[in-house]
Amino acid sequence: xxxxxxxxPLPLSEHASVQLAHGGGGRLMRRLIEDxxxxxxxxxxxxxxxxxxxxxxxPERIAFTTDSYVVSPLFFPGGDIxxxxxxxxxxxxxxxxxxxxxxxxxxxxxxxxxxxxxxxxVASMRxxxxxxxxxxxxxxxxxxxxxxxxxxxxxxxxxxxxxPGVDIxxxxxxxxxxxxxxxxxxRHGVAILSxxxxxxxETPIASDCGSLAGLVATLLExxxxxxxxxxxxxxxxxxxxxxxxxxxRVGIEVQQVQIPVHEAVAGACELLGLDPCYVANExxxxxxxxxxxxxxxxSVMRGHPQxxxxxxxxxxxxxxxxxxxxxxxxxxxxxxxxxxxxxLPRIC
Amino acid sequence: MRFVDExxxxxxxxxxxxxxxxxxxxxxxxxxxxxxQTHAIVRYGLQDLLPEGVExxxxxxxxxxxTPVEILDRALAVAARPEVTFCSFGDMLRVPGTRKDLFTxxxxxxxxxxxxxxxxxxxxxRQSPEREVVFFAVGFETTAPANAMAVFRAHQLGLSNFSxxxxxxxxxxxxxxxxxxxxxxxxxxxxxxxxxxVMGTSEYGPLAERxxxxxxxxxxxxxxxxxxxxxxLKQLEEGRHEVENxxxxxxxxxxxxxxxxxxxxxxxxxxxxxxxxxEIPASGLGLAPAYAAYDAVLKFDVGAISAAExxxxxxxxxxxxxxxxxxxxxxxxxxxxxxPLGAPMVSSEGACAAYYRYRxx
Numbered sequence: 001x002x003x004x005x006x007x008x009p010l011p012l013s014e015h016a017s018v019q020l021a022h023g024g025g026g027r028l029m030r031r032l033i034e035d036x037x038x039x040x041x042x043x044x045x046x047x048x049x050x051x052x053x054x055x056x057x058x059p060e061r062i063a064f065t066t067d068s069y070v071v072s073p074l075f076f077p078g079g080d081i082x083x084x085x086x087x088x089x090x091x092x093x094x095x096x097x098x099x100x101x102x103x104x105x106x107x108x109x110x111x112x113x114x115x116x117x118x119x120x121x122v123a124s125m126r127x128x129x130x131x132x133x134x135x136x137x138x139x140x141x142x143x144x145x146x147x148x149x150x151x152x153x154x155x156x157x158x159x160x161x162x163x164p165g166v167d168i169x170x171x172x173x174x175x176x177x178x179x180x181x182x183x184x185x186x187r188h189g190v191a192i193l194s195x196x197x198x199x200x201x202e203t204p205i206a207s208d209c210g211s212l213a214g215l216v217a218t219l220l221e222x223x224x225x226x227x228x229x230x231x232x233x234x235x236x237x238x239x240x241x242x243x244x245x246x247x248x249r250v251g252i253e254v255q256q257v258q259i260p261v262h263e264a265v266a267g268a269c270e271l272l273g274l275d276p277c278y279v280a281n282e283x284x285x286x287x288x289x290x291x292x293x294x295x296x297x298x299s300v301m302r303g304h305p306q307x308x309x310x311x312x313x314x315x316x317x318x319x320x321x322x323x324x325x326x327x328x329x330x331x332x333x334x335x336x337x338x339x340x341x342x343x344l345p346r347i348c
Numbered sequence: 349m350r351f352v353d354e355x356x357x358x359x360x361x362x363x364x365x366x367x368x369x370x371x372x373x374x375x376x377x378x379x380x381x382x383x384x385q386t387h388a389i390v391r392y393g394l395q396d397l398l399p400e401g402v403e404x405x406x407x408x409x410x411x412x413x414x415t416p417v418e419i420l421d422r423a424l425a426v427a428a429r430p431e432v433t434f435c436s437f438g439d440m441l442r443v444p445g446t447r448k449d450l451f452t453x454x455x456x457x458x459x460x461x462x463x464x465x466x467x468x469x470x471x472x473x474r475q476s477p478e479r480e481v482v483f484f485a486v487g488f489e490t491t492a493p494a495n496a497m498a499v500f501r502a503h504q505l506g507l508s509n510f511s512x513x514x515x516x517x518x519x520x521x522x523x524x525x526x527x528x529x530x531x532x533x534x535x536x537x538x539x540x541x542x543x544x545x546v547m548g549t550s551e552y553g554p555l556a557e558r559x560x561x562x563x564x565x566x567x568x569x570x571x572x573x574x575x576x577x578x579x580x581l582k583q584l585e586e587g588r589h590e591v592e593n594x595x596x597x598x599x600x601x602x603x604x605x606x607x608x609x610x611x612x613x614x615x616x617x618x619x620x621x622x623x624x625x626x627e628i629p630a631s632g633l634g635l636a637p638a639y640a641a642y643d644a645v646l647k648f649d650v651g652a653i654s655a656a657e658x659x660x661x662x663x664x665x666x667x668x669x670x671x672x673x674x675x676x677x678x679x680x681x682x683x684x685x686x687x688p689l690g691a692p693m694v695s696s697e698g699a700c701a702a703y704y705r706y707r708x709x
Contacts, residue, residue, distance in 0.1 A: 017455050021442075027686060197464065267349055272464075275391075330361045330570055332393015340442065340686055341451075 021341020025235030028341050030243075049247050050169050051095035051231060054162055061164075063098035065089060066157035072150055074117060077191045078206030082121035084282060085154040086128035086136075087211050088233070094213040095229040095285065097168040097220060098160030100132060105139040105156050110149035121152065132211045134158065166220060172227040173248035175318035178294030180287045182215060182301055183208065183309035184260040185237055189279035190268045199272075203264035210283035215306040222300045225290035232281040235339070239278065240286050241324045242338040249321040254314030254336070256328045277326075277336065278343045288316060355569030356392070364574035365397040368581060375401035376584050377533045377669055378577060379526070381519060382488075382540035383410030383695060384568045390702065392570045402581065405533070405669035406692075406699050408522050408625060409540055411487040412439050413695045416621040417657055419515040420445035422650040426482055426513060427458045429648065433476065435469040436484040438462045443694055444687075446655045466498035466512075473502065473510035482644045485514045490542040492516055492633055493607035496614035499635065499642050511644040514634055517620055519543050520551040521631035526668055527559040533669045536580040538566040538573065541595035546611075548603025552591045560589045567595040614639050624663030624690055661690030666699050673703040680704060 021028045038046060045053040052065035069085040086103065093100040105125070109118070129136055136156075187208040194201060212231060219226060228248070230240040237259070245252045261269075261276045269276045283306065289297045294312055301307030324336040380386060386406045389395060395404055408414050424445050427434035434450070441450040441462065454460040459479075463469055466483050473481035485495040495512065502510040519540060526532055539552060544565045552563045562583035566576030576594040583590060593599055611633070620632025635643045645651050660678040665671040673679050673692065683689040685701050692698035 015452070017452070019451050019455050021451065263349060270349065270352065328391065328393040329356055330358055330392050330394070330397060332396035334390055334393045 019341070024339070024341035025233070025239050026339040026341045030338065048169050048171065049243070051092040051229075052098060052158075052160075054096050054098070054169070061162040063093045063096040063160050063162050064157070065092040065096075066155065067092060068153065068155040070150060070153050071192070073192075073195050074121065074151055076195050076207055077204055078187070079209035079282070080121060080124050081152060081154060082124035083128045083209050085156045086125050086132065086134070087209055087282065088231075089156040089158040090128075090132045090134060091212045091231040091283075091285070093158050093160040094211075094216040095168070095231055096160075096162060097166040097216065097226065097229070098162045099217060100134045100158055100160040100213050102137045102160075103129070103134050103156050103158045105136050105154065107139070107141045108149055108153040108155075109141065109143045110151050111143055111146040113151050118152065121154075128211070132213055163220070168226050168229055170228050170244050170247040173244060173250055173288045173316055174227060174290075175250060175316050176291045177227055177288045177316040178291055178297070178312055179241070179252060179254060179314040179316065180289065180294065180297055180301070180310060180312050181232075181237065181260065182212070182285045182287070182307040183283075184262045184265070185232065185281055185284060186261055186265040186269060186276035186279035188282040189236070189274075190265050192280070193272065194268070199268070201264060201268055203267075205262070205264050205268065208281055208283040210306055212283065212285050212306060215285070215301060215304045218304050219287070219297060219300055222296065224297045224300060225293045226287060226297075227290065228288040230286050232284045232286060234280045234342070236276070236278045236280060237286060238275070238324065238336045239338060241336065242322075244286075244288065245324050246322045248316075251317040251320040251322070252314060252324045253317055254324070254326050256326050258311055258313040260309050260311055274343050278339060291315075352569070355567075355571045357571065360571055361397065361574055364571065364578060368402065368574070368578050369399045371578065371581055371585055372399050372401060373585060375403070376535045376581060377403045377405055378536045378538065378580050379405040379407045379534045379669065380538040380566070380573070381407040381409040381523070382538075382543070382568075383413065384542070385538060385540070385566065385573055386410065388568055388570060388573055394570060394573060397574070398577070402577070403669075406667075407537075408526075408622060408667045409488065409519065410695045410698070411491075411517065412443055413692065413698055414517060414622045414624065415440070415443060415486055415515050416623045417445055417655040418621060418653065419513070420449075421655045422645060422653050423484055423513055424448055424450065424453050425650045425653055426644055426648045427460055428453050428456070429458075429480070431480045432648075433459045433461060433472060433479045433481045434484065435461050435463045435466075435472065435481060437464075437486065439695075440484055440486060466495050467501065470498050470502050470505070470507065470510055473507050474505060477509055479509060480647075481510050482648075483510075483512050485512045485516060488517055488519055488540065488543050489547045489611075490540070490545070492611045492615065493546060493604070496610045499614045499639055500610065502642060503639065508641075511642045511647045512635065513644040514615070515620070516615065516633035517622065518617070518631050518633065520555060521628050522622065522625070523552075523555055523563075525625060525628045525631070527555070527561065529668055529670075531668070531670055534561070536562040536584055537564070538576045538580065539563050539591075541565055541567040541572070541598055544593075544595070544599045544603065546604050546607050548608075549591055549593060549599065549601050556589050556591050562589050563591050565591070565593045565595050565599050567598065623657060624661065624667050624692070626664065658689040663690035663692050663700070666692050673700040676700070
């Protein structure tokens with residue numbers, strides 16, 4: 001073995017230690033994945049960089065995914081960490097077109113967490129699992145010293161079956177594809193902020209946290225030619241679009257005026273200096289569908305309770321691969337870039 | 349949203365853009381002073397609505413961008429102390445000092461918190477007498493009254509564990525410095541509406557007169573900016589140079605006297621370093637001698653910390669509209685939005701950051 005081959009394969013990152021922004025769903029997180037994780041574990045499943053990986057097992061295909069849930073506060077308007085832990089993983093499976101079936105669940109509990117809180121969280125997980133038709137079939141529990149966890153951290157992994165003929169992944173996105181969202185944006189992020197910062201608004205805003213599996217199943221049953229799906233979590237719509245644009249090497253053009261935002265969310269964002277396109281959601285997806293199926297997809301989504309606010313927001317282009325542009329309200333154009341980390345409230 | 353959507357109306361914007369097109373007979377360069385206006389221009393793509401000859405130069409009115417490295421290094425030194433809880437507005441946390449930013453010292457164990465108001469920091473100091481609470485007071489005349497009020501309140505409450513790291517800057521001296529450069533290309537200004545809501549408009553008359561430039565006090569919504577531009581361009585085309593007020597719904601000529609009194613009670617005018625522009629005399633606010641006990645620089649003895657700006661950065665010339673980001677040797681190589689050397693690359697609305705993204709496109 002040559003000396004070169006023995007040297008550390010991991011390039012030094014510019015940050016000597018992990019920053020919060022490395023988990024913010026933006027550019028720093030993408031770089032962390034590209035510099036540290038992808039080179040270490042390189043394989044075809046990982047290379048697709050989808051929300052869930054689709055794997056052949058015998059003649060069948062299953063989707064497999066995992067996600068960890070760290071949220072403060074644990075309970076917020078419209079949901080809690082337990083619901084998130086079930087819906088989030090179920091949604092990642094659904095984004096590969098899979099029918100979610102089984103979840104694992106790892107609890108990391110902080111010494112001193114009130115037992116009543118844990119019971120509430122578990123009851124809410126049970127309800128979310130029953131609603132989405134998944135079973136929590138294996139689990140693990142660890143307890144850490146007081147001060148070494150934020151009450152409770154939950155990890156769930158999930159598998160689901162992918163029906164023959166279903167092929168939903170970033171690299172299938174084509175110029176001309178229609179870009180659709182399943183509903184209005186930013187509710188989860190604003191609901192969390194309102195509790196965390198003690199901000200109260202005239203219209204209380206509840207998180208959108210919910211399962212997208214039923215919506216995706218309905219789209220597939222209706223025969224919509226779906227090329228790619230992404231659930232809009234941290235980093236919001238803008239980050240999801242940028243990821244797909246980079247991974248599929250296409251351009252994406254959206255119309256600001258078409259992007260649905262509830263008035264109360266828009267008002268809260270205006271006040272806090274945030275752009276709703278970068279605010280987190282927990283029950284919304286963006287779909288890339290064949291152009292001749294755009295109208296069908298919107299009407300099918302609108303017929304489902306989870307997609308009532310569905311609308312077309314833009315198209316995929318062959319120009320400017322990797323770049324997302326936004327036609328503003330007034331007809332000007334701007335780039336909708338990936339942020340470095342999380343959005344920060346502005347001074348002015 | 350009522351009272352907001354009216355100022356973003358597409359038909360009115362198109363009408364104003366048309367009026368500007370009809371008005372302009374030759375090229376003009378107009379500087380919008382305030383970062384909030386730059387933000388709106390970028391967010392709504394206003395430059396695309398203007399005729400080719402009208403150039404918008406983004407001014408030095410982003411408090412995040414112009415805070416010098418030296419102040420950042422002092423903030424980092426104070427924040428790293430174990431007894432300190434360091435409170436700041438969110439967007440200061442990723443601005444780089446010589447080697448680190450506040451996010452980095454936070455990851456190393458410092459107690460750094462994002463607050464929405466300086467009064468939150470005062471409240472924190474009241475609740476945590478065992479902690480030294482420091483507020484990072486950055487901004488223009490707009491944020492100065494609330495910051496002054498926080499010091500005043502801490503003084504009323506007798507809080508000895510509250511202090512402020514002050515890096516306040518003032519708009520008129522910056523305009524003066526920009527216009528004093530014989531090479532400057534700026535023909536007219538949109539002055540910052542919220543600064544004038546506090547300070548009034550009287551400071552701008554002498555500048556307009558001395559440098560023969562029109563100055564229009566302008567708001568922050570797209571229609572405000574288009575109307576403000578129309579007013580500046582009309583003056584330029586007619587050869588006038590006056591102070592006009594577009595932002596009538598907020599700005600009175602005398603400003604807000606109680607807010608001004610609070611500012612002059614707590615702060616006094618001092619020379620200030622601006623990132624990219626260097627030291628400008630009488631261009632900042634510092635704590636007045638009577639409130640020196642609340643000065644974090646004295647309390648934690650960080651006055652000796654000094655730092656030089658990156659010699660590679662040409663942000664001064666960019667802020668004056670003399671050079672474009674591509675003229676900089678460091679642009680896109682040693683200086684990127686993730687690792688910025690200077691002001692215009694720090695803020696997402698800075699000229700260099702905007703160019704960096706468009707270049708990729």
